[in-house]
Amino acid sequence: MSNQEPIIELRNINKSFGPIDVLHNINLKVNAGEVLCLLGDNGAGKSTLIKTLAGVHNPTSGEILMGGKPVHFDGPRQAQDAGIATVHQFGGTFPLMSIGRSFFAGVEPTKWYGPFEVFDRKTANEIAVKSVRDFGITRIDNGDRMVGGLSGGERQSLAIARAVHFGAQVLILDEPTAALGVKQAAHVLRIVNETKRRGLAVIFITHQVMHAMSVGDHFAVLIRGGIAADFRKGERSREEITDLMAGGETMADLEAAISGDA
Amino acid sequence: MNKANQDQPPSDIEDSQTSSDSSDGSSKYAGLFRRPETGAFMGMALVFIVFGFFGYEKNFLSVIGSSTWVNHASTIGIIAIPIGFLMIAGELDISVGAVLPASAMTLGVTSGYYDLPIWIGITLTLCIAAAIGWINGMIVTRTQVPSLIVTLATLFAVSGLTLSLAILTTNTTQVALNAPGWAKALFGGRYLGGFRSSVFWWIGLTACFIFILHYSKWGNWIFALGGDKESARNAGIPTNKLKIALFMLVAVCTALAGICQAIQFNSAQSPTNFTLIFNTIIAVVVGGVLLTGGFGSVMGIFFGTLTLGIVQQGINFTNIDRNLSSLIIGVMLLIAVLMNDTFRALATSWSTQKKKNGGDI
Ligand SMILES: Nc1ncnc2c1ncn2[C@@H]1O[C@H](COP(=O)(O)OP(=O)(O)OP(=O)(O)O)[C@@H](O)[C@H]1O
Numbered sequence A: 001m002s003n004q005e006p007i008i009e010l011r012n013i014n015k016s017f018g019p020i021d022v023l024h025n026i027n028l029k030v031n032a033g034e035v036l037c038l039l040g041d042n043g044a045g046k047s048t049l050i051k052t053l054a055g056v057h058n059p060t061s062g063e064i065l066m067g068g069k070p071v072h073f074d075g076p077r078q079a080q081d082a083g084i085a086t087v088h089q090f091g092g093t094f095p096l097m098s099i100g101r102s103f104f105a106g107v108e109p110t111k112w113y114g115p116f117e118v119f120d121r122k123t124a125n126e127i128a129v130k131s132v133r134d135f136g137i138t139r140i141d142n143g144d145r146m147v148g149g150l151s152g153g154e155r156q157s158l159a160i161a162r163a164v165h166f167g168a169q170v171l172i173l174d175e176p177t178a179a180l181g182v183k184q185a186a187h188v189l190r191i192v193n194e195t196k197r198r199g200l201a202v203i204f205i206t207h208q209v210m211h212a213m214s215v216g217d218h219f220a221v222l223i224r225g226g227i228a229a230d231f232r233k234g235e236r237s238r239e240e241i242t243d244l245m246a247g248g249e250t251m252a253d254l255e256a257a258i259s260g261d262a
Numbered sequence B: 001m002n003k004a005n006q007d008q009p010p011s012d013i014e015d016s017q018t019s020s021d022s023s024d025g026s027s028k029y030a031g032l033f034r035r036p037e038t039g040a041f042m043g044m045a046l047v048f049i050v051f052g053f054f055g056y057e058k059n060f061l062s063v064i065g066s067s068t069w070v071n072h073a074s075t076i077g078i079i080a081i082p083i084g085f086l087m088i089a090g091e092l093d094i095s096v097g098a099v100l101p102a103s104a105m106t107l108g109v110t111s112g113y114y115d116l117p118i119w120i121g122i123t124l125t126l127c128i129a130a131a132i133g134w135i136n137g138m139i140v141t142r143t144q145v146p147s148l149i150v151t152l153a154t155l156f157a158v159s160g161l162t163l164s165l166a167i168l169t170t171n172t173t174q175v176a177l178n179a180p181g182w183a184k185a186l187f188g189g190r191y192l193g194g195f196r197s198s199v200f201w202w203i204g205l206t207a208c209f210i211f212i213l214h215y216s217k218w219g220n221w222i223f224a225l226g227g228d229k230e231s232a233r234n235a236g237i238p239t240n241k242l243k244i245a246l247f248m249l250v251a252v253c254t255a256l257a258g259i260c261q262a263i264q265f266n267s268a269q270s271p272t273n274f275t276l277i278f279n280t281i282i283a284v285v286v287g288g289v290l291l292t293g294g295f296g297s298v299m300g301i302f303f304g305t306l307t308l309g310i311v312q313q314g315i316n317f318t319n320i321d322r323n324l325s326s327l328i329i330g331v332m333l334l335i336a337v338l339m340n341d342t343f344r345a346l347a348t349s350w351s352t353q354k355k356k357n358g359g360d361i
């Protein structure tokens, strides 16, 4: 398994915003049929890292390789075309648009009427509704409804369903379970497992140890923009992982601080 | 994990399917009220009925009468729809007040004063307008300065340039223009007893713009851009290019209106048209476009423009004091803004909960 060519590989990725260095020398490999859990404290740089993969940011230096070949993304569109689908931490849906239109924003299905290319509302609505219903959101049955009328979790599910629909090689989920109920979170984890079984690589960001440990094959912990730990399933205990996720502080210290004994 | 799959009660699916049948009839009418143009249409109908009643004696409804206010609306309408596109995309363009006279003057100077063939003048005019739109778009997308300020700056810059260049080349601020027959017919003719060419341009463009905004993928991009710029970009929509294209569209359509005006009146004037700025924004807002972006329709803007035309010009056919037209427009604008908010709330309130209740009945 570890000898195979990784689907996506990062080599010495650095990213700064002007004078602010956010990522330092990131080296990571994600294999097909594996889930990489990206863990780390708030502000550690997780979202920034996946935004470089999604074509939103360009790395300041370093290389991204897909299937062993260096790639360069000028924008999110190119990453999408390369088979990388991303659900970003916030947003991803459009409140004043219909479910079908929001689902296909930027990748509209069209049909031809003579010389004109027309947005195929029927197909868009059918696929969008089917995708979210497959997700367990069975209350949605009309793709013409406005996204703004959905609950936060339903909107989140819509965004994830979209990425799952378009992800051809890599699926990136930035805290997808943050707004979800227990049942919907379980669905997301199931989707992650299914996606992995289909042979895609999944990058999964979460702050919940439970979620990470139930789907992760491979864990990378970011602390202040650098990889602090990189290990495979079973190599660390749950307590060790929890401590790493807290940015290196031990849980015992944190608990002491919470109760005011420190 | 597989358990989660089985957990989901199958009855839930059937439930919502049966409920959707029963609520289909009522949602058809409810859906009409959620459309952004409904309010605009009702406003126009009301104004039309009132003015039709009070202006009947003075021929408000006759061909001559109606052509007056439709002609007035057409100039605003050609510009208002692309302005509406921009507003849906979350931006504003007030430089049109200078682009219109600049375009008329460009045509006047090249094809009137210097007597070059009219097609050269028209091409040059459209190119210059496109360049102004491109500059607006570039500054807005590169600097993140609000478009109101950017286009306020270009409004003054272009208007100053128009005046000084006009004086420099022709020594006046107004030039005569005699267009050949075909150009006169295409841009400045009168048809069906008084309707100007610009009216037909307006109707034709409205059809094109309906296609673009509501049926093509670009329309989807515009709504997405105004709804959530960040998500639109992440979804792979070329947001900056789209914005620049929209600014160029506004400027080019404004130039077309300017060309029509110059050819129709056989002369071009350079003073800045501040009223046009207000008129286009009023038409768009009365037409149901949300000031905050992300929501609106072409038909709504069309109705909004007609309403404006009726109130501003139709008032001359009634005994109503014409100074009151501004009061009427002010009140209408306020009502429209309040209604737009309500319509937005209605549009998004098609929540699952309400649907469920509807199904139970
Ligand atoms: N566009 C930007 N310009 C400047 N600084 C940025 C930008 N984007 C992110 N940063 C900075 O980079 C750091 C990492 O941010 P990032 O969003 O990647 O954190 P994160 O690990 O995703 O945190 P969280 O768990 O809260 O989502 C933060 O300090 C943030 O302020």
Ligand SMILES: [Mg+2]
Pocket (backbone or CB within 6 Å): A046, A047, A048, A089, A174
């Ligand atoms: Mg983040």
